[in-house]
Amino acid sequence: MSQSTxxxxxxxxxxxxxxxxxxxxxxxxxxxxxxKAMDGLISKRKDAFEGWDLEALRDLGANVRLRALANLPDxxxxxxxxxxxxxxxxxxxxxxxxxCKIVRNICVARNAKTVIKGKSMVSEEMELNHYLEERGIxxxxxxxxxxxxxxxxxxxxxxxxxxxxxxxxxxxxxxxxKTGTDLSNDVEYLTASARQQLREKFMNADVGVSGVNFAxxxxxxxxxxxxxxxxxxxxxxxxxxxxxxGIEKVVGTLEDVAPLLALLTRSATGQHITTYFNMISxxxxxxxxxxxxxxxxxxxxxxxxxxxxxxxxxxxxxCIRCGACMNHCPVYTRVxxxxxxxTYPGPxxxxxxxxxIGLDEGRHLPTASSLCGACGEVCPVKIPIPDxxxxxxxxxxxGDKLNPAKIxxxxxxxxxxxAMIWKGWSWMHARPGVYRFGTAVxxxxxxLQPGKLGGWTKYRTAPxxxxxxxxxxxxxxxx
Amino acid sequence: MSxxxxxxxxxxxxxxxxxxxxxxxFAVLQRPPSSVAERVDQFQKTIESVHGEVHRCTxxxxxxxxxxxxxxxxxxxxxxxxxxxxxxxxxxSGRDDLPxxxxxxEPIESWQPHLFNEVDASITSTRGGxxxxxxxxxxxxxxxxxxxSLVPPIHIAVLEASELYSTFHEAMLEQxxxxxxxxxxxxxxxxxxxxxxxxxLAYGVHxxxxxxxxxxx
Numbered sequence: 001m002s003q004s005t006x007x008x009x010x011x012x013x014x015x016x017x018x019x020x021x022x023x024x025x026x027x028x029x030x031x032x033x034x035x036k037a038m039d040g041l042i043s044k045r046k047d048a049f050e051g052w053d054l055e056a057l058r059d060l061g062a063n064v065r066l067r068a069l070a071n072l073p074d075x076x077x078x079x080x081x082x083x084x085x086x087x088x089x090x091x092x093x094x095x096x097x098x099x100c101k102i103v104r105n106i107c108v109a110r111n112a113k114t115v116i117k118g119k120s121m122v123s124e125e126m127e128l129n130h131y132l133e134e135r136g137i138x139x140x141x142x143x144x145x146x147x148x149x150x151x152x153x154x155x156x157x158x159x160x161x162x163x164x165x166x167x168x169x170x171x172x173x174x175x176x177x178k179t180g181t182d183l184s185n186d187v188e189y190l191t192a193s194a195r196q197q198l199r200e201k202f203m204n205a206d207v208g209v210s211g212v213n214f215a216x217x218x219x220x221x222x223x224x225x226x227x228x229x230x231x232x233x234x235x236x237x238x239x240x241x242x243x244x245x246g247i248e249k250v251v252g253t254l255e256d257v258a259p260l261l262a263l264l265t266r267s268a269t270g271q272h273i274t275t276y277f278n279m280i281s282x283x284x285x286x287x288x289x290x291x292x293x294x295x296x297x298x299x300x301x302x303x304x305x306x307x308x309x310x311x312x313x314x315x316x317x318x319c320i321r322c323g324a325c326m327n328h329c330p331v332y333t334r335v336x337x338x339x340x341x342x343t344y345p346g347p348x349x350x351x352x353x354x355x356x357i358g359l360d361e362g363r364h365l366p367t368a369s370s371l372c373g374a375c376g377e378v379c380p381v382k383i384p385i386p387d388x389x390x391x392x393x394x395x396x397x398x399g400d401k402l403n404p405a406k407i408x409x410x411x412x413x414x415x416x417x418x419a420m421i422w423k424g425w426s427w428m429h430a431r432p433g434v435y436r437f438g439t440a441v442x443x444x445x446x447x448l449q450p451g452k453l454g455g456w457t458k459y460r461t462a463p464x465x466x467x468x469x470x471x472x473x474x475x476x477x478x479x
Numbered sequence: 480m481s482x483x484x485x486x487x488x489x490x491x492x493x494x495x496x497x498x499x500x501x502x503x504x505f506a507v508l509q510r511p512p513s514s515v516a517e518r519v520d521q522f523q524k525t526i527e528s529v530h531g532e533v534h535r536c537t538x539x540x541x542x543x544x545x546x547x548x549x550x551x552x553x554x555x556x557x558x559x560x561x562x563x564x565x566x567x568x569x570x571x572s573g574r575d576d577l578p579x580x581x582x583x584x585e586p587i588e589s590w591q592p593h594l595f596n597e598v599d600a601s602i603t604s605t606r607g608g609x610x611x612x613x614x615x616x617x618x619x620x621x622x623x624x625x626x627x628s629l630v631p632p633i634h635i636a637v638l639e640a641s642e643l644y645s646t647f648h649e650a651m652l653e654q655x656x657x658x659x660x661x662x663x664x665x666x667x668x669x670x671x672x673x674x675x676x677x678x679x680l681a682y683g684v685h686x687x688x689x690x691x692x693x694x695x696x
Contacts, residue, residue, distance in 0.1 A: 033677075036678075037677075037678055040678055052507075053507050056504075056506075056507040057507050057508075059504075059507075060503060060504060060505065060507055060508075063501040063502065063503045063504075064503050066498075066499075066500075066501050067500050067501055067503060069498065070498035070499065070500045071500070072490050073487050073490040073491045076486075076487065076490075077487065092481070092482045092483035092486055093482055094482045094485060094486065098482060142685070143675070144673045144675040144676070144684055145673075145675035148675065148676075161674070161675060161678075162675070163675055163676070164678075166677075167677050168676055168677045168679070171676050171677075187676045187677070187679040187681050188681050190676055190681075191673060191676065191681035191683075191684050192681075192683070194684065195683065195684055195685060198685065199595060199685075203591055203592065203595060218657055219656070219657060219659070219660045220660075221660050221664075227671070227672050227673060227674075228671055228672065228673050228684045228685045228686070229629055229671035229684065229685035229686025229687075230684070230685040232625075232629050232665075232685075232686065233629065233685055233686075236625045236626055236629065236663070237587075237591075237626070247486065247490075253657060254651055254656050254657050254660075255505065255648070255651065255652070255657070256503075258505070258508055258646070258647050258648035258651065259505070259507070259508060259648075261647065262508070262647075269674075271529075272525065272611070272612045272613070272668075273612040273613075273614055273647075273666065273668045274668070275529070275667065275668055275669050275670070275671060275672055275686075276665065276666070276667060276668075276671075276686070277614075277665065277666035277668075278663070278665055279660060279663065279664040279665070280662070280663055281660040281661065281662060281663070281664075282661075282662040282663075283662070284662065285662055287621045288621050288624065288662060289583060289584075289585065289586050289587060289621055289624040290586070290587040290624045290625050290626045291624075291625050291662060291663065299486075301482075301486045301489075305486055305489040305490055306489075308489070308490055308493055309489075309493050309494045309495060310494070310495055311495040311496055311498075314495065314498075406494075
């Protein structure tokens with residue numbers, strides 16, 4: 001069983017990363033489900049870029065995102081102006097709570113009781129379902145994976161494939177228990193059952209809530225990438241559509257979308273393109289026979305404008321949420337998405353979540369990595385994820401009080417003993433005489449070196465000091 | 480101060496250095512010139528690889544081929560555009576081997592359960608296609624509303640071979656999309672599908688189970 005079923009997903013303690021990781025590694029089912037899925041995705045991605053000048057495409061993707069970020073405030077204003085002219089209402093939210101309130105107020109004004117949702121990681125970030133349900137508004141996920149995860153009372157374990165931690169048998173049992181479908185290992189039967197159940201819900205939903213993959217400032221267009229058609233249903237069938245997105249998702253021109261779409265679907269699932277690319281620029285116009293009469297966009301900051309302040313950390317905001325970094329991550333593949341205890345798992349989660357929850361709360365995230373570099377190599381927009389992990393590690397132990405902390409929880413992992421050791425280390429290395437004396441003494445006393453060095457020697461043999469220092473050996477050689 | 484102004488002010492007064500605006504070289508998206516026949520072949524190969532079905536037709540033969548496709552599947556009815564030539568041709572054909580022809584000429588609110596439960600197939604025009612990704616370009620209109628290509632279990636699309644572009648990039652530039660976008664524009668590349676249950680592909684999870692393209696050559 002997945003470790004998350006025993007925990008309320010809204011009260012997962014991020015700090016409990018290590019116990020969860022140990023439990024996940026000991027669970028052959030989790031490892032098997034993830035290994036199988038990630039291996040498949042890695043090879044599909046590789047095939048999908050066959051014949052492409054991938055480096056040039058990634059450069060273009062990175063530059064398009066950098067250009068958009070360089071003009072971010074202007075583009076957001078342009079987007080707002082265009083959307084408003086097209087009859088779409090634009091709202092701004094500092095944090096998740098404010099965004100939840102905005103969505104709820106729209107629902108209340110329309111006397112809406114049921115909300116149907118397309119896939120949106122931002123809505124997970126703001127815990128929208130939880131918020132609405134506590135206030136008497138039903139929020140139902142319609143993406144099949146999200147629907148399954150919601151039936152199980154869990155959170156997504158992967159940003160593209162939310163239910164990847166479950167196999168067919170587990171899903172069949174879950175659907176049988178919660179919706180009364182027959183027990184079956186026939187995926188087509190299970191899918192068809194979900195279609196029937198959700199079609200009824202689409203017809204009766206008062207509001208549709210979706211995410212946004214790209215928001216185009218030039219034309220005021222909201223772009224959604226999906227395969228199932230639930231995104232189109234969500235944005236077309238209910239009388240009101242609310243799109244939610246982070247402020248970083250805006251791009252300047254429609255042309256910018258072309259390389260990003262080419263990179264996104266190939267990196268995510270190895271598809272040339274998804275089944276549907278849905279571009280929405282307006283509510284239903286007079287004379288049109290379907291589509292929502294009211295469309296809203298909620299732009300949410302939630303820590304993004306803080307990331308924006310720093311020249312290096314800013315690269316985090318390039319992300320187009322493809323999930324390739326987690327698919328290729330040796331840590332993610334072994335521990336699975338729930339172990340992280342965060343909305344965004346895997347490498348992107350490790351560099352994004354500390355900004356959203358603080359480095360104190362997310363203290364284990366930047367170190368849950370071997371710095372192998374795979375994430376940075378596959379990132380379609382060339383986010384230097386390993387460099388950012390190192391930077392966050394520095395931030396979490398940095399004690400420089402003169403440097404105003406940009407990240408909440410700056411210095412949270414700083415320990416006085418460790419800091420003293422490193423101070424001594426650097427003092428010694430700056431003084432050749434002391435260094436030579438120190439290493440010579442250490443070499444003489446090497447028999448006293450302890451064999452157990454805490455966590456380091458749990459899975460490794462302790463390195464042994466040499467009998468002679470390098471300086472001594474060089475001296476011998478020179479004589 | 481409003482949240483809007485707070486966010487914009489934080490972005491405008493950022494503490495880091497000036498952000499450089501890199502040049503964006505879109506050349507990597509360009510493809511060498513190709514013939515219509517090459518593009519049709521590539522389109523067919525790609526869309527078939529994702530479970531789409533392609534029938535090559537002529538402007539004379541497509542109605543007959545359509546009738547065969549629909550009767551093979553036992554479709555009881557077909558939702559057609561009212562004003563587009565496709566609709567006219569079908570209504571004027573006088574054939575008795577076509578199923579009942581339906582027209583979407585009322586707001587969805589007045590017939591939603593019927594559309595969701597009773598309509599077996601629909602046929603729409605396209606605004607061209609994309610060879611590289613096996614994609615149809617649809618700009619729904621009052622004559623062919625948005626749900627027409629989404630709700631019925633079979634969606635049939637008519638594509639003029641001469642309107643096939645190599646890439647999405649080429650299509651949006653040639654058709655000058657930046658000058659104005661419709662309420663809804665769509666790229667459709669195959670039938671609705673999911674792999675959310677243990678990565679096993681299943682079709683028709685929310686939208687059509689079948690996507691059939693009539694390519695008019």
